[in-house]
Amino acid sequence: MHKLNLGKSLILFLALPLFLVGCSKDHTKITIVGSSALQPLIEQAGNDYHLAHLNSNIIVQGGGSGTGLSQVQAGAVQVGTSDVFADTQKGIDASKLHDYQVAVVGIVPIANKDVGVSNLSPRQLMAIFTGKITNWRQVGGKNLHIIVINRSRGSGTRTTFESLILKGQDAVNSQEQDSNGTVKKIVSSTPGTISYISFPYANDPNIQKLSVDHVQPTNRNIPTNRWPLWSYEHMYTKGRPDKETAAFITYVLGKKVQRELVPKIGYLSINEMKVIRNSHNRITKVGGTHE
Numbered sequence: 001m002h003k004l005n006l007g008k009s010l011i012l013f014l015a016l017p018l019f020l021v022g023c024s025k026d027h028t029k030i031t032i033v034g035s036s037a038l039q040p041l042i043e044q045a046g047n048d049y050h051l052a053h054l055n056s057n058i059i060v061q062g063g064g065s066g067t068g069l070s071q072v073q074a075g076a077v078q079v080g081t082s083d084v085f086a087d088t089q090k091g092i093d094a095s096k097l098h099d100y101q102v103a104v105v106g107i108v109p110i111a112n113k114d115v116g117v118s119n120l121s122p123r124q125l126m127a128i129f130t131g132k133i134t135n136w137r138q139v140g141g142k143n144l145h146i147i148v149i150n151r152s153r154g155s156g157t158r159t160t161f162e163s164l165i166l167k168g169q170d171a172v173n174s175q176e177q178d179s180n181g182t183v184k185k186i187v188s189s190t191p192g193t194i195s196y197i198s199f200p201y202a203n204d205p206n207i208q209k210l211s212v213d214h215v216q217p218t219n220r221n222i223p224t225n226r227w228p229l230w231s232y233e234h235m236y237t238k239g240r241p242d243k244e245t246a247a248f249i250t251y252v253l254g255k256k257v258q259r260e261l262v263p264k265i266g267y268l269s270i271n272e273m274k275v276i277r278n279s280h281n282r283i284t285k286v287g288g289t290h291e
Contacts, residue, residue: 034068034081037198065156083156085279116141131172149195200266
């Protein structure tokens, strides 16, 4: 009897790996890489989606918009996320990518809390980030040297900020960081610092959010472009996506995510926008009137 039981146990033990391999084949793996600004939304959406689709395995990574676009173009990932339009990026053939705009995110200039400034004009922002203004005293703050923290060159947040604020001028040489979270930590702990991050990362009492021309950086000011520092959040696929990837993108664009998760995390639904911005920053009111 003992030998028989041992034999049965051995058969079950040997069969177990085959069973596990068989199960693993049923799992759908979708790899999504790119924008750190969009990462919190896609991570949470992926977790929620998995609860309803247990065979799904959605892997979300940052790295910046440039990385997301180059990776999806190369076919290395199913989805590349980006804060910028693909046709604005060198080396990217936008005609081979399919664009899904899944949210809108605001961008806000932030400073260390001790600089003594809470509002700047666009001209002052330009002068600071191009190195023409170097002390907070020059803009009504403390006698404190300005330390600019920029985003890395692959960052879509940087591309958007510089296109709207610097308008073609070169940014001052400065420390560069590749994620919103790292920038926030540095600014909160380093006297004199200034940078910019996306809205979902900005609800932190340890940093000073800066208004621009006395317009507050809030989501309610974005739909009409009253707060002009914002960008679309894109999910790009190489051509039409496969069935599993398409199903997840449809979920992200669906009512549950757009009405509940998008505002909860700090984004705006595409459906709330009263204006449209193209890849050349031209604003059109919904319905076709140019501003």
